[in-house]
């Protein structure tokens with residue numbers, strides 16, 4: 214784990230001293246869009262770098278799949294082990310033969326200072342990072358390539374936007390980032406300040422899912438996908454490794470059924486790699502789990518069991 218400072222790799226863990234033990238996530242720095250003059254829609258031009266372990270990258274993998282972008286935007290996954298060199302590739306990545314993910318960042322910007330994260334949407338023509346913020350990558354995947362792919366599924370439909378935004382505003386700080394705020398907290402107080410809102414938000418969603426099958430109704434939207442990638446990691450990793458242990462997702466009837474319904478939908482289960490998910494967290498965060506022993510459980514076979522809610526619908530723009 215580390216970061217780049219003026220283009221040089223420094224191996225260091227997150228600094229929580231200045232923030233009273235609180236983990237503060239840095240904003241992503243590459244925030245370009247596709248579709249303008251700089252990054253036009255072109256076949257074979259863009260490449261996606263992900264980690265199968267990472268919940269943020271997982272969002273982009275799901276949307277890439279639902280939007281039929283697989284043949285259009287190739288993907289490379291990093292190794293699940295993120296140790297002193299940060300993210301690395303198991304075999305040289307296909308575009309430049311790099312071994313380290315941070316080489317891509319300095320290729321894009323020689324003096325880059327900041328964290329080296331996944332996902333990364335890369336432009337092969339200008340040899341730069343287009344965007345490394347998953348919430349923006351999924352928005353651009355949702356619409357930018359429609360004219361090429363003919364896929365008009367809309368995960369952010371106009372009439373549901375205010376609802377989707379409202380859910381995202383609750384879910385990002387308290388759940389998506391909330392589990393990290395629990396797990397990376399280095400004081401009791403910082404941990405408890407993350408733990409309480411996490412389970413309050415899960416209760417709110419449990420109630421909503423007793424009324425509507427998905428967050429905004431019958432359609433699957435980006436809000437559901439953003440929530441799902443945290444829920445699917447919750448029982449195998451966050452309960453134990455990040456100490457988010459008031460309840461498991463399997464203990465909430467509606468949240469569990471909802472997680473199963475998304476898992477079983479349209480091959481989304483193929484984007485879930487539990488072996489890499491467990492390996493990444495338990496093996497890479499040696500300051501949290503110094504033995505690096507990876508738990509053998511839990512048994513997640515019930516994810517394939519029968520549902521009590523209809524499969525999601527996909528809105529067509």
Ligand SMILES: N[C@@H](CCC(=O)N[C@@H](CS)C(=O)NCC(=O)O)C(=O)O
Nearest residue numbers: 241267269328329330331345346347
């Ligand atoms: N805002 C980013 C966050 C991405 C992120 O933090 N990814 C983690 C992996 S789960 C990472 O690469 N961490 C490496 C680090 O912080 O050094 C997004 O949503 O795309």
